[in-house]
Amino acid sequence: MIVTDSEQSAAKICADWRAEGLSIGFVPTMGALHRGHESLVELASSSSDRVVVSIFVNPSQFGPSEDLDSYPRTLEEDCNKVRELGASLVFAPKADAVYSSGFSTGVSVSNVSDGLCGAFRRGHFDGVTTVCAVLFGIVRPDRAVFGMKDAQQVAVIKRMVSDLRLGIEIIAAPIVRESDGLALSSRNQYLSFEERQQASTISTALRNASDLALSGEKSCKVIKNAFLVALEHSDLLRVQYVETVDPDTMIGVETTEKRVLLAVAVFAGKTRLIDNILIESEV
């Protein structure tokens, strides 16, 4: 496995693979890799001849009051993990190489990115789409794998790829969870013991709300309220949003008659966690 911070090297290696007729699967990450990321690498590996993992803590997708400086950076461990999973290339560029002198281009996706996390993290998705467009330009993968924990990100990236005719298959990988249900996240390591204990309530409450829908409840309002009630006794948790949306467009829906994504953002202390569950009621 090759590890490089050089864009020219990464682009050349990928171009050579393409010229040899090898397909490329791409997993863009911000590092601090956990089993969730590992599942993405495995999915890329099973569908492509070569797997490229980028590790880049992208400044432009953090807000001014967010955790850019404290975001965990563990490059060596990250490389060891993806090496074992069969990745062929880790591309870990410096910020000033990605946003080189005079960089002035922004790629933004409206509508899909307006609600949910987009409403609370101004500019976040512009940062995500722009850096993904740049990384896609360097790697030129056949497919890219993203985790469904960031369901809105998946929808936004799919929209961009479709609109700009990038010709990249976007694979959405299932959420990987701890044994008590907490969705894996690089930010979970910020949690205190008590916050970590209470945080498991989020996934339990999501599952229970989903079960309510599957047992016949059609009102999204009732389902969202069930989630809120389930968190009431967790004094370290504070709900930022709970929404029921169309999983492709992220437009809010009121009934469970079609596929509905129940998506939430919850603060555990100062740590912001997101999670979601897809509700596919039988009609």
Place this chain on the structure above:
Amino acid sequence: MIVTDSEQSAAKICADWRAEGLSIGFVPTMGALHRGHESLVELASSSSDRVVVSIFVNPSQFGPSEDLDSYPRTLEEDCNKVRELGASLVFAPKADAVYSSGFSTGVSVSNVSDGLCGAFRRGHFDGVTTVCAVLFGIVRPDRAVFGMKDAQQVAVIKRMVSDLRLGIEIIAAPIVRESDGLALSSRNQYLSFEERQQASTISTALRNASDLALSGEKSCKVIKNAFLVALEHSDLLRVQYVETVDPDTMIGVETTEKRVLLAVAVFAGKTRLIDNILIESEV
């Protein structure tokens, strides 16, 4: 030569060429082709195995009070012209095919697009960069040719291609002029006889202002003023802007010690004309 409005057909044809190892030169146009466009097709043809011309009057690059509805549409003549010049494919899509249902992505370039035409045509360059990104995604050319009459457009597109690592060579073709100096433009046909007569003053005044610099004048203020004075007696002309800028960044410059682009927008009656000249003083 193939003429198609089908994106799928155009993309397939171009993909087949690439698979055969043939290079693709691309000339994106809004149709109403004149000798200026023809020079672009010739340049593309001399540098590439296959030439693709797109003809698409892009609604999103027109302002609400601009000439989208009256913009000349002459598809059949356009096709005849580029066929004779050796184009292999004309891609003339419908607007609702380019901006298909749910289209939500915007590509924008700041800084380079802020001044000159960008300051007077709000949203214009966002429309240009977005549609070019889409067309580049469909055609995937090795190089694309743009005319230097739209000097700011050339700089904006170069910036986008560099930032998004599109790997497309952008060729800037010299301005083609009528015998009296007027830069060719599809909008020249809007001009009345008197407006057309006075419009030639624009290029004469540009050339004279440039000569002033070449004969030793270093102050851009003096040079810009010379342009304004030269137009004073043309009662049908109204200057919208006259600027001296760095030709790559479009940042204003005050002296002619480096390469300077003298760029102007002038209304002849209701018709907005642009023109420019590159001043390369010997230092």
